[in-house]
Amino acid sequence: MKLKENLFKSSVNTIINTKLLRKAAIKKLDRFIFNSIMNDDSLAFRGEKIERYHFLTSLMKQASYNLDKGFIKPEVTRKMVNVFAGDTFNSKRLDNMQDTQIAFKEKYGDFPPKFLVLSPGKGCNLRCTGCYASSNSVNAEKLDFETSRRIIREAHDIFGSRFMVISGGEPLLYKSDGKTIMDLFEEFSDMFFLVYTNGTLLTEKVAQKLADLGNVTPAISVEGFELETETRRGRGVYNKILKALANLRKAGVPFGISVTSTSLNAEMLTKSEFYDFFFKEQGATYMWQFQLMPIGRGKDVTELMVTPQQRVKLYRKWEKLLSEDGYPVADFWNSASISNGCIAYGRWGGYFYIDWNGNIMPCVFVPYHVDNIKDIYAEGKTLAEGIQSRMFKNGRKWQKEYGFDVTDPDKKGNVLMPCSIRDHFQNFKYNILTPDAKGEDEDAEIAIKDPNYEEVLKDYDEELEKLTSKIFEEKFLNEFQGVEQ
Ligand code: SF4
Known part of the structure; x- marks a missing residue:
């Protein structure tokens, strides 16, 4: 060692x-x-x-x-x-961390998650089409500062976590009891924070503050180039983003790009220009792609989801981006090979999500909760108890059986279909979700009960299986013959 x-x-x-x-x-x-x-x-x-x-x-x-x-x-x-x-x-x-993790395993039967995504406030200064965030930043729902701080403290002490993801709303707008998100970054100086932001508030001063702190990387959201970004995010936003990237470069802060793939921009995302621009010209250090998750009303949302065919095209592009172009891109549905499958449900080495109301969810894309961190604290318990519900345990059991704890290769699930909810919707609905789980909002409640929604996702999953099972077999089951050194 x-x-x-x-x-x-x-x-x-x-x-x-x-x-x-x-x-x-x-x-x-x-x-x-x-x-x-x-x-x-x-x-x-x-x-x-x-x-x-x-x-x-x-x-x-x-x-x-x-x-x-x-x-x-x-x-x-x-x-x-x-x-x-x-x-x-x-x-x-390493010894200290291992002691913490072993203690957790002894108490709860499994190793702890590596990180969590915390959205402390719902307020945002933009009004992007289809976004749930609230444009009223003063009165928007939020966690009070002490609760946010305690969550991070417990992730650090109980899980041994040194990495946190902050999302929103717009995290740079979060304010509670006179404190901002910067106070949390400053207090937890031995942790590293990845912050999803729309970029419009990343002034020179804010960028310099992040450089001085040295433990934060912002991931800035775009939808593509100017046209795609402004169609969804509003006029003038793209130039503000480019200015934010310039401010970050000047201050020397590594940043990433976060992009939502939809049926509308999927074609653009298979072109090299997009990646060349953000990596070579703009200096992004990494890029995350999130395929739009169809939580919401009506078929508008399901039609915006990338089709199974587009998903395979994006997968093929991703392979090239990594192995030929050398661009560090991860797509949260197509890149499960690098994360050992679905990382939700607070699984060992994985994560879970807490929103501005304190609801504890398996994943940002699984909008159902049983526990709430404020209730947990009121009952004198800790963050660790928030991931022990039957729903979370069902999810972890499925993850293990699907792949990440399976020794027999023939029993491993298709790596190209990792998502517990999107790619295996009926399994999620009938075997993971429990009757005590509530939807994060009205849309999530409606979606889970809607037979048409179920039908659309069932068809999607069947089509995806048809398209990807051969790739899975050839590339993974039959020993991929790749790079040798
Ligand atoms: S539930 Fe789906 S989106 Fe969430 S971590 Fe698992 S694979 Fe990713």
Whole structure:
């Protein structure tokens, strides 16, 4: 372990600090990442490990490109690496974390999740089509500061978590008891925060503050280029976003791009121009794609979902983006190979979601809850009790049986259909959801009872199975023959 720790640290430090030696250090680290992934004893297919390797090596190379260009600052990168990977290669911290996680397993029967997504406030300054956020930022629903803080504290202490995702509404608007989201970033300086933001409030001053903090990366939402973004987000927003990206580059803060794929922009997302623009010209360090989840009223929403055919096209594009272009992109439905399947339900190494009302949900895209964190605290319990409902346990059981704890390759589920709700809707409705679960809002309540909605998703899942089972078989079951080093 000591040897590995030293090799890792010296390569990372060289990449960050020394432009001249960066290339050689990347080569060394690249080989190290490859060997570590391929030789780990996880139950993943070889094809899954290769995609993990491609993702990580692309991330490293894109970060290095941004360092070369001066788009990100060494100090910020150092902190990021330390929080993300430090625990894995620092024996003392690893021991502490492992003790925390073992204690959790002894008490609850399984290892804890790695992170959670917290949306402390619903308020937003934009009014994007189809978004649930409230445009009334002062009176919008929100968690009080103490509750937000306690959630993060407990994730840190009970789960051993060092990574948090903050979503919204618009997180940069969150204010409670005179405190803002920046106060949370500042207080939890040994944690790293990924913040989903519309970017319009990322002024030079805010960007500099994030650089000074050094433990935050914003992921800015776009829908495509100007036309696609402004059609949904409003006039003038795209230029504000480009200005925000310039502010982040000037301050040296690594940022990502977050894009929702729909049936309308899927074609555009299969073109290289989009990725070249945001990675090469704008200096994004990573990109997340979220295929629109059809929660909402009527067939408008289901028609906006990418079709099974488009999904396969996006998958094929994603493969190329990672292995040929070296762009670190992850699509939350197509990239399950790199996360060992569905990561929801607070599973071991996974996550769960808490919204502005305190409702505890398996995933941002599974809008049903049994527990509420405010009630849990009022009963004198902790965050850990919030993920012990029957619904959460059903979800974790399904995840294990579907793949992530299965040793027999013939019993592993199709990696290209990982989603517990979207890709296996009837299983979700009848085997995971419990009668005590409530919809996050009226739309979620209506959707789950609507027979037409069920029919649309059932057909979708059957079509997807037809289109992807052969890819799964050839690429994963029959031992993917990929990169050799
Ligand atoms: S429920 Fe679906 S969207 Fe949520 S983590 Fe699992 S696969 Fe991803």
